[in-house]
Amino acid sequence: MADRIFAGVMLLVTLAYGWLAFFAISAPFQYDPLGPETWPQILSIVTALCFAVILLRPDTDSMQVARPTWIRLSLTVVLLLGYAELYERLGFIIATALFGTLASRMLGATWLKGFLFGAVIGVAGYLLCAELLELNLPSGLLTF
Amino acid sequence: MSEVLNGLATGFGVALSPFNLMLVAFGCFAGTLIGALPGIGPINGVAILLPIAYGLGLPPESALILLAGIYYGAEFGGRISSILLNVPGDAGAVMTTLDGNPMARKGEAGRALSISAIASFIGGTVAVVLMTLFGPLLSKFAVAFSPSDYVALMVFAFASLASLVGANPVKTLVGASMGLMLATIGVDANTGVTRYTFGVPDLLAGIDFLIVVIGLFGMAELFHLVEQQATGKLKTLPIDSSFVKWADIVFGRWTLIRSSLIGFVIGVLPGTGASVASAVTYGTEKRIAGKSGTFGEGDVRGLMAPEAANNASAAGAMVPMLTLGIPGSGTTAILLGALLMFNIQPGPLLFTQHPEIAWGLIASMYIGNIALLIINLPLVGLFARMLTLPQHYLTPLIAILAFIGIYSIVGNPFDLFMIIGLGIFGWILRKLDFSLAPVILGFVLGSLFENNLRRALSISGGDWGILVQSWQSLFLYGLAVLVVIVPLILSRRRRA
Numbered sequence: 001m002a003d004r005i006f007a008g009v010m011l012l013v014t015l016a017y018g019w020l021a022f023f024a025i026s027a028p029f030q031y032d033p034l035g036p037e038t039w040p041q042i043l044s045i046v047t048a049l050c051f052a053v054i055l056l057r058p059d060t061d062s063m064q065v066a067r068p069t070w071i072r073l074s075l076t077v078v079l080l081l082g083y084a085e086l087y088e089r090l091g092f093i094i095a096t097a098l099f100g101t102l103a104s105r106m107l108g109a110t111w112l113k114g115f116l117f118g119a120v121i122g123v124a125g126y127l128l129c130a131e132l133l134e135l136n137l138p139s140g141l142l143t144f
Numbered sequence: 145m146s147e148v149l150n151g152l153a154t155g156f157g158v159a160l161s162p163f164n165l166m167l168v169a170f171g172c173f174a175g176t177l178i179g180a181l182p183g184i185g186p187i188n189g190v191a192i193l194l195p196i197a198y199g200l201g202l203p204p205e206s207a208l209i210l211l212a213g214i215y216y217g218a219e220f221g222g223r224i225s226s227i228l229l230n231v232p233g234d235a236g237a238v239m240t241t242l243d244g245n246p247m248a249r250k251g252e253a254g255r256a257l258s259i260s261a262i263a264s265f266i267g268g269t270v271a272v273v274l275m276t277l278f279g280p281l282l283s284k285f286a287v288a289f290s291p292s293d294y295v296a297l298m299v300f301a302f303a304s305l306a307s308l309v310g311a312n313p314v315k316t317l318v319g320a321s322m323g324l325m326l327a328t329i330g331v332d333a334n335t336g337v338t339r340y341t342f343g344v345p346d347l348l349a350g351i352d353f354l355i356v357v358i359g360l361f362g363m364a365e366l367f368h369l370v371e372q373q374a375t376g377k378l379k380t381l382p383i384d385s386s387f388v389k390w391a392d393i394v395f396g397r398w399t400l401i402r403s404s405l406i407g408f409v410i411g412v413l414p415g416t417g418a419s420v421a422s423a424v425t426y427g428t429e430k431r432i433a434g435k436s437g438t439f440g441e442g443d444v445r446g447l448m449a450p451e452a453a454n455n456a457s458a459a460g461a462m463v464p465m466l467t468l469g470i471p472g473s474g475t476t477a478i479l480l481g482a483l484l485m486f487n488i489q490p491g492p493l494l495f496t497q498h499p500e501i502a503w504g505l506i507a508s509m510y511i512g513n514i515a516l517l518i519i520n521l522p523l524v525g526l527f528a529r530m531l532t533l534p535q536h537y538l539t540p541l542i543a544i545l546a547f548i549g550i551y552s553i554v555g556n557p558f559d560l561f562m563i564i565g566l567g568i569f570g571w572i573l574r575k576l577d578f579s580l581a582p583v584i585l586g587f588v589l590g591s592l593f594e595n596n597l598r599r600a601l602s603i604s605g606g607d608w609g610i611l612v613q614s615w616q617s618l619f620l621y622g623l624a625v626l627v628v629i630v631p632l633i634l635s636r637r638r639r640a
Contacts (some may be wrong), residue, residue, distance in 0.1 A: 002575075002576060003576055004362070006572065006576055011324075014325075017325060017340070020339075020340065024523075025337060025339055026337070027332075027335040027336075029335075030334070030335050031334075031602070032334060032598045032601065032602040032604075033601050033602060033606030034597065034601050034602075035596045035607065036332040036334065036335050036337045036339060038598075039328065039594040039597065040325070040328050040339065040340075043321055043324050043325050043328070044325075046317075046321050047318060047322065047325060047410045050314050050315075050317055050318035050321065051318060053314050054314060054315065056316070059311075059312055059574075059577070060576050060577050063373065063572075063575045063576070064575075065512065065575070069371055069373075072370055072371075072373065073367060073370055073371060076366075076367065076370045077564065079567065080363075080370040080543060080564050081561070081564060082442070083560075084547070084557060084561050084564060085557075087547065087551065087557055087560060088557050092548075096544055099540065099543070099544070100540050100544065103536075103539070103540035103543070104536045104537055104539075104540050106535035106541055107373060107535065107540070108368070108373070108534070108535075108536040109534070109536045109537070110426060114536075117537055117540075120538075121541065121544060122539075124634065125548065129196075129548055129552070131214035133196075133199075133200055135196070135548065135550060135552040136199070136551070136552045137197045137199070137548065137551065137552070137557050138555075
């Protein structure tokens with residue numbers, strides 16, 4: 001069933017891709033006989049056929065993910081989105097310390113060890129990557 | 145022959161510079177560690193560290209030497225957790241659990257680890273020697289390729305991908321074609337027409353390769369680790385003082401040679417890498433040994449075969465990448481993309497135009513194999529201790545490394561959301577048994593495939609017949625048909 005849903009959604013995406021290739025993409029003038037539209041047209045046909053086959057003959061019944069796992073995965077996504085959102089605003093050190101603490105706590109560390117992990121990675125990671133290797137990382141609230 | 149010697153001299157000149165030597169050593173060490181940690185394989189390790197290597201501003205040959213070291217280092221290290229934990233460190237080490245772990249349970253962990261280290265070394269070295277000999281030959285053969293021959297080569301590459309990777313060929317094929325579709329986003333270089341950009345300026349130059357790689361391999365791996373989160377603690381078997389004996393090597397010499405050769409050939413085939421190579425050689429050795437073998441209960445040959453093969457395949461996979469511009473495995477697809485980011489198009493001319501890259505890489509692999517043997521024999525206890533590193537620290541660390549890598553390229557926080565989205569997509573694909581390697585292969589080869597097709601049709605003035613006119617292309621189409629049919633016949637015969 002999971003297979004069918006995925007293949008169905010992707011088939012729609014592919015059809016939209018193909019529709020654009022057949023009716024929207026065209027060059028005002030071109031020197032090669034194929035132009036920019038032929039290749040996407042071929043791809044959309046092949047891909048649509050493949051998804052149609054999967055839709056008719058699926059082989060993976062379900063994702064087999066238990067409810068607690070779904071919750072853990074959704075929490076991970078939320079944590080990652082928060083990390084991305086705060087990355088520039090708070091800066092690498094604070095955002096990483098927060099993310100490291102919460103993520104390792106969620107995955108089974110104690111609060112104290114999780115906090116230590118987050119703080120160490122935040123500070124050491126910044127010193128190593130931004131100061132020593134001169135990579136571009138946001139300093140955010142803490143300015144040096 | 146003198147050309148090979150000259151090339152090797154150039155290569156060692158590059159690889160023996162102190163800075164590059166340090167990168168080889170670091171790459172091999174990091175690779176062994178990445179391979180040893182259960183779950184994270186070479187492809188994820190290279191993906192996660194690629195943007196950082198790029199951000200450091202290394203010259204292209206140094207970046208390639210480092211990333212390649214991580215790649216074959218991980219094939220080396222994958223065996224450690226297979227033997228000690230009975231959990232494969234990566235996909236290429238799955239077969240190693242079958243005989244490696246029983247040996248460790250019998251109290252021969254030290255022997256199993258040292259035998260497999262030597263098997264890995266032999267596999268890797270045999271393959272690099274073959275690469276040195278055949279790489280330049282293949283590139284000379286391919287210099288004469290016309291655009292239509294390249295189209296045939298691509299068809300062969302995708303045919304062998306669909307036929308040999310994954311259980312369901314349709315899913316492999318659709319993965320590759322999704323990658324090809326992703327590659328069409330952006331401005332068409334021939335006509336200046338925008339395709340699928342929907343007016344978003346960030347998409348004009350196409351979707352960034354690094355974002356696709358980190359999303360599909362780094363972040364998807366992270367979700368996979370969170371999902372698999374083990375509750376109990378993994379226990380490693382102790383390493384005892386038993387060690388490889390000369391007699392073991394003499395006993396397994398034919399196994400080592402056969403497996404290295406088979407591994408190399410499978411590595412060269414586009415798209416197929418370590419997991420196929422180790423499975424095929426294990427099966428072959430088991431059949432050859434027949435009743436005399438104790439496969440599955442700790443047979444030395446069952447340990448040597450997959451380990452020699454997975455290292456040989458890693459070097460083999462680099463041959464088509466360097467000489468034809470077609471990656472031999474998922475990980476080399478990422479290496480190819482890395483070279484493209486440095487504006488270097490791997491292909492038949494690489495050996496003459498950029499000898500420092502092609503030969504530097506080959507020379508560094510000779511050094512790397514020796515370095516890995518040294519790292520892996522005495523220091524194996526250190527890696528074994530790291531296996532017990534709790535997953536709840538390792539998993540967040542992947543996200544932190546991925547964020548550092550992506551942010552440090554252009555400093556655009558929007559990219560961070562992109563990799564999270566692609567990571568979710570990649571995780572769903574994996575859950576539904578689509579393999580991800582074909583997607584990246586398609587993405588990397590997309591523009592090459594399309595441009596050669598268009599060039600061929602320009603030459604012929606729109607006549608599709610040009611695609612089947614040269615003997616090279618007919619030969620490649622023949623190979624493509626073979627690679628699809630032979631496995632079908634073999635599996636039918638096995639069932640009958």
